[in-house]
Amino acid sequence: xxxxxxxxxxxxxxxxxxxxxxxxxxxxxxxxxxxxxxxxxxxxxxxxxxxxxxxxxxxxxxxxxxxxxxxxxxxxxxxxxxxxxxxxxxxxxxxxxxxxxxxxxxxxxxxxxxxxxxxxxxxxxxxxxxxxxxxxxxxxxxxxxxxxxxxxxxxxxxxxxxxxxxxxxxxxxxxxxxxxxxxxxxxxxxxxxxxxxxxxxxxxxxxxxxxxxxxxxxxxxxxxxxxxxxxxxxxxxxxxxxxxxxxxxxxxxxxxxxxxxxxxxxxxxxxxxxxxxxxxxxxxxxxxxxxxxxxxxxxxxxxxxxxxxxxxxxxxxxxxxxxxxxxxxxxxxxxxxxxxxxxxxxxxxxxxxxxxxxxxxxxxxxxxxxxxxxxxx
Ligand code: AMP
Numbered sequence: 001x002x003x004x005x006x007x008x009x010x011x012x013x014x015x016x017x018x019x020x021x022x023x024x025x026x027x028x029x030x031x032x033x034x035x036x037x038x039x040x041x042x043x044x045x046x047x048x049x050x051x052x053x054x055x056x057x058x059x060x061x062x063x064x065x066x067x068x069x070x071x072x073x074x075x076x077x078x079x080x081x082x083x084x085x086x087x088x089x090x091x092x093x094x095x096x097x098x099x100x101x102x103x104x105x106x107x108x109x110x111x112x113x114x115x116x117x118x119x120x121x122x123x124x125x126x127x128x129x130x131x132x133x134x135x136x137x138x139x140x141x142x143x144x145x146x147x148x149x150x151x152x153x154x155x156x157x158x159x160x161x162x163x164x165x166x167x168x169x170x171x172x173x174x175x176x177x178x179x180x181x182x183x184x185x186x187x188x189x190x191x192x193x194x195x196x197x198x199x200x201x202x203x204x205x206x207x208x209x210x211x212x213x214x215x216x217x218x219x220x221x222x223x224x225x226x227x228x229x230x231x232x233x234x235x236x237x238x239x240x241x242x243x244x245x246x247x248x249x250x251x252x253x254x255x256x257x258x259x260x261x262x263x264x265x266x267x268x269x270x271x272x273x274x275x276x277x278x279x280x281x282x283x284x285x286x287x288x289x290x291x292x293x294x295x296x297x298x299x300x301x302x303x304x305x306x307x308x309x310x311x312x313x314x315x316x317x318x319x320x321x322x323x324x325x326x327x328x329x330x331x332x333x334x335x336x337x338x339x340x341x342x343x344x345x346x347x348x349x350x351x352x353x354x355x356x357x358x359x360x361x362x363x364x365x366x367x368x369x370x371x372x373x374x375x376x377x
Contacts, residue, residue: 004093004199004306005071007031010050011301012070012092014057014084016043018350018360019076019281022289024049026297032305037066044350045076057084067091074250074304078105078279079151095199095249095304096279103246104279107149107180117245119238120273122257123183130168136181137167146170149178155216185273187257191225193235194285196251196299196309197243204299204312205236206292209284210372211255217358221284221325222372223291223314227258231270238272251300253282283327283360290346290365291316291323322372325365333361344368 005011011027013020016038024034025048033050036043039057046052051069055062057080064087067073073094078101085098103109114121125136127146137144142165148157159174161167161181171179190213195205210225211218225232239254254277260270285296294302294310302309316323328336333355339347349362 005032009033009071009305010035010069011304012037012066012073012088013045013049013076014038014073014080014088015076016040016045016052017076018044019283020045021048021350022286022295022297022348023074023076023281023300026295027301029298030301030305032301035066035070037063042353044352047351057081060087063087064091072304074280074300075101076280077153079153080105096252097247097249100246100248100279104277105150107147107152107276108178109149110277111180113245114242114274114277117241119241120271122185122273122275124180127171127179127181130171133167133171133179133181137161140181140183143184145182145184146174146179147182148174149180158216185257185259185275187259187273188261188270189225189258190255190275191227191235191258192221192253192255192282192284193239194251194253194282194288194296195236195239195243196296196303196312197248198303198309199249199306201244202309203240203243204309205239206285206288206296206312207314207317208232208235209287211284215358217327217329217360218283219327219329221287223287223323223325224317224372226372228270231258231272235272238274242274242277248279249306250279250303251281251285251296253278253280253284255284283363284325286348286363287323287325287365288312289348291367316367319369320371321367321369323365323367325363327360328362328364330357330359330361331355336362339364342366 010033012035016036021044027034035051036045036049037053067088089098103113127133144161146159190211192209197203207223208225210222212220255275257273281296288296346365
């Protein structure tokens, strides 16, 4: 058999959010079935998957049962207990690997991995208690950011450490758990590289994405990022170095800060600093559903199945178009009917019942003629 998986096989997906939902849809396009394992009975991915398990990630029996029913397991978010990953990988092929997951779910391990690979990150120090925080502040200074090592996302699990703030209180406020202190990077813009690597080593990257966050949550992505071509190429090269050294399989997103002035003669001093690695499909890659030949979701399924990767190019580049993806967060989604009437806009709703503040309810992709306009992003 030339491929590890053939159409008709079942892929297990850990996590039932919108990423799992869009992965399941992409798998169905390729004739594959999906079995979603998630804790929340209202998980958006359940609507479109072939089978479901509703159970906690700590339930070893249910995990084993799940592993017995699928040919391959992947995940749509990295914050699963490492014990769950190791139970599953004893019973089934897991891609990306549990070793990769262990690095990406721990901010300290991730920073140490990047540093060992010679990749620049924000200056950081390990903080295990209030005393260590005082020592880290002496090195890194203030303002700086205290981040929990594990289970942080969308700005959760981090506190801005201001001048004069009490260190013991700050450490307790963050939960008193192992953390890192990070220097604030004075970035000019935030970008991400969404790319895929197959088990064979085949690699394909999408055009670099330029990201705007509001309240620590991604608000919009524009593609291509407005960057000098050599900086865009360097961002892709860094991503390739990361996936090669992880022997990675699947789609990955590497979030980076661009440091220095952009748009002027000082472009030559631009520098990239990696903020975070997401070992999965990523919100900043949603535009690929309409904007690229192969979507990031299909690409992930192809990569983990050991199938040839699809083309990652953006046909709109030939026509000088650009793409904008806007997240519909909380009550933003109430304008869904208006978006339906907007020519050229592609609406995605995740099927979540309640539009709570900060909750990602859907997104809209717009393909726009001409290059990205100069706007404050
Ligand atoms: P994170 O959860 O680490 O991805 O952080 C969420 C957002 O907070 C990032 O996208 C940045 O906008 C901001 N941020 C995080 N770390 C830093 C840093 N060291 N310097 C400046 N901004 C940061």
